[in-house]
Amino acid sequence: MGMLIRWCVACILPLLLGFAGTALAFEDDEACLMCHKYPKMGRVTEEGVQKSYYVIPEVFSKTVHRNVPCRDCHTYITELPHKPVKEGVTCNAECHSIKNPATGKPFTHKPIYDEYKKSVHGREKTAAGNDADKPYCIDCHTNPLYNATEEAPPKKIVDRCVVCHEDRKFAEKWYNHTSRRIREVKRSPQEIVALCTRCHSDKQMLERHQRTAKEEGRTLGRKFLIAGESYDESFHGKVVKYGNTKAANCLDCHANTVNYYLSVHQLIPSRDPLSPVSPQNRVQTCKQCHLMADQNYAALDPHPSSKKEDNLFKHYADMIYGIVGDSVLALLVGMAWFETWGRWRDGASWRFRNGSSWWRRTRRKSNRISP
Ligand code: HEC
Ligand code: HEC
Ligand code: HEC
Ligand code: HEC
Ligand code: HEC
Ligand code: HEC
Ligand code: HEC
Structure with a gap:
């Protein structure tokens, strides 16, 4: 639950770092901020979770979703006070206001959602029981800032765009959009390990899944129970922990390299022949970095375990x-x-x-x- 609240609360930190006081870069057509700009807005749920309903305008206007009108996501808000929320925001909805400039169709994350849905983590937002342990989009993605380390798009670059485009707002908008992707603003290896081990080192949760899988007659990976802790013990894990960025993190091995940004949503178990760590593909995966790797090298265990039956x-x-x-x-x-x-x-x-x-x-x- 904490994650959900972070969607809007995560915005507080950058504010403290001095982003305050800039003009709004988004239109609040629906006047949601009339009420939601007040810091004290929030409540404690029946489960005792403190929720913040505060949206910081100056920060929201610097996030990747700033051009999406509030109700394109919060489609369920049709009147105030509103009815109890069941599903909340889903990430496969279609935007009403934003078109995909490439296709001319309403923009949506559905293509990513469809891939994610087929992956080991795929689930409905409202999934209950064991499926609820799997990460939904917002477990991995809060509402990130464009270029978090920049106060504003560099004048030097925008000056150049306006020579032709004449409009600073236009130039800044597209600078933000493209520069974030060209510079590969993405998670560090340490952040990825932290992201995956949040669940894959959670013994109680993993054992629960192991039990249910047995009852349902499904097999899970040999290393399912120890994936997180054994990685920490491995050579890769140890050097990544101390800041090495070249050694393999979870996604270097488990995600296909064809298109990183898509394949992180297509994770499949190692028993699937298409997995980059399946017995068939393992040598190739090690070879990305260990140029001389062969079958013997690839047999070295990236999830070393001290149990007698795993590794004598x-x-x-x-x-x-x-x-x-x-x-x-x-x-x-x-x-x-x-x-x-x-x-x-x-x-x-x-x-x-x-x-x-x-x-x-x-x-x-x-x-x-x-x-
Ligand atoms: C007149 C003041 C007002 C306006 C305008 C307003 N809200 Fe709210 N909003 C509230 C209040 C009060 C609550 C808390 C309601 C509660 O606790 O049940 C709330 C709660 C919410 C919640 C949390 C719902 C939940 O229970 O999880 C969302 C999301 C939300 N508003 C979105 C919006 C959006 C989007 C708009 C613009 C279309 C908007 N609000 C406009 C007053 C307002
Ligand atoms: C890109 C989609 C998106 C946009 C745009 C967006 N939100 Fe949200 N918002 C979310 C998600 C996702 C959550 C987490 C709760 C959930 O999953 O339903 C959330 C949470 C909230 C909450 C807290 C509700 C709760 O249950 O914790 C409020 C209040 C809120 N948003 C208001 C706004 C307002 C006001 C705007 C416009 C300025 C806005 N949001 C724009 C996706 C969006
Ligand atoms: C297990 C974690 C995880 C889940 C679940 C997840 N993602 Fe991602 N996503 C990532 C990672 C890691 C990246 C690579 C970029 C980075 O490091 O932030 C990424 C990248 C993206 C990007 C590209 C962002 C950019 O700026 O280039 C989009 C869009 C995206 N995800 C949308 C989604 C949607 C929609 C869902 C739900 C259907 C989803 N993701 C579920 C981990 C996840
Ligand atoms: C020398 C003049 C010139 C400069 C400098 C320039 N552009 Fe352009 N830009 C154009 C022209 C002309 C087009 C239309 C090109 C076409 O349709 O083939 C265009 C198209 C675009 C488009 C596509 C718009 C659309 O709706 O299709 C974007 C986005 C854009 N430029 C952003 C930028 C940014 C950001 C900068 C600065 C980093 C920049 N441009 C610098 C001349 C320029
Ligand atoms: C929010 C918790 C959570 C996060 C975060 C998470 N996972 Fe998972 N993962 C699960 C659950 C739950 C399962 C499903 C187990 C089952 O099928 O019952 C799973 C399954 C898997 C499986 C397949 C296991 C098998 O034997 O079928 C792999 C591989 C995997 N995750 C890798 C990753 C990687 C890599 C990351 C980081 C990018 C990650 N996970 C992040 C909870 C999580
Ligand atoms: C050097 C490559 C490599 C790295 C790095 C790596 N793994 Fe693995 N992982 C594998 C291989 C190979 C297997 C299959 C091992 C076996 O069954 O003998 C595996 C198995 C797993 C499994 C059991 C399910 C399955 O698909 O068999 C999970 C879950 C998992 N890894 C998660 C992670 C997480 C989380 C991280 C990061 C903390 C990580 N892995 C880092 C190569 C790697
Ligand atoms: C993303 C790149 C990457 C991938 C993929 C990768 N490794 Fe590594 N690995 C490294 C780096 C970097 C080191 C540290 C080398 C050094 O500094 O000596 C390392 C070290 C090791 C070591 C420690 C001993 C040595 O030879 O230096 C072993 C064993 C190892 N890797 C096995 C594997 C296996 C098996 C696979 C495939 C399942 C694999 N690695 C995939 C980058 C990678």
């Missing part, structure tokens, strides 16, 4: 390292204790006041301190 070598290697590590510790403590015991037998005593821990005056005439 790693199981015994971990066990031996464990024994060696424990022995070293035991020896260290043992030696310290042995030393202490020897000194105590010699008759040395603690003397904190003079700054030394051991004050030697021993029965065996081996004093370090001159009398």
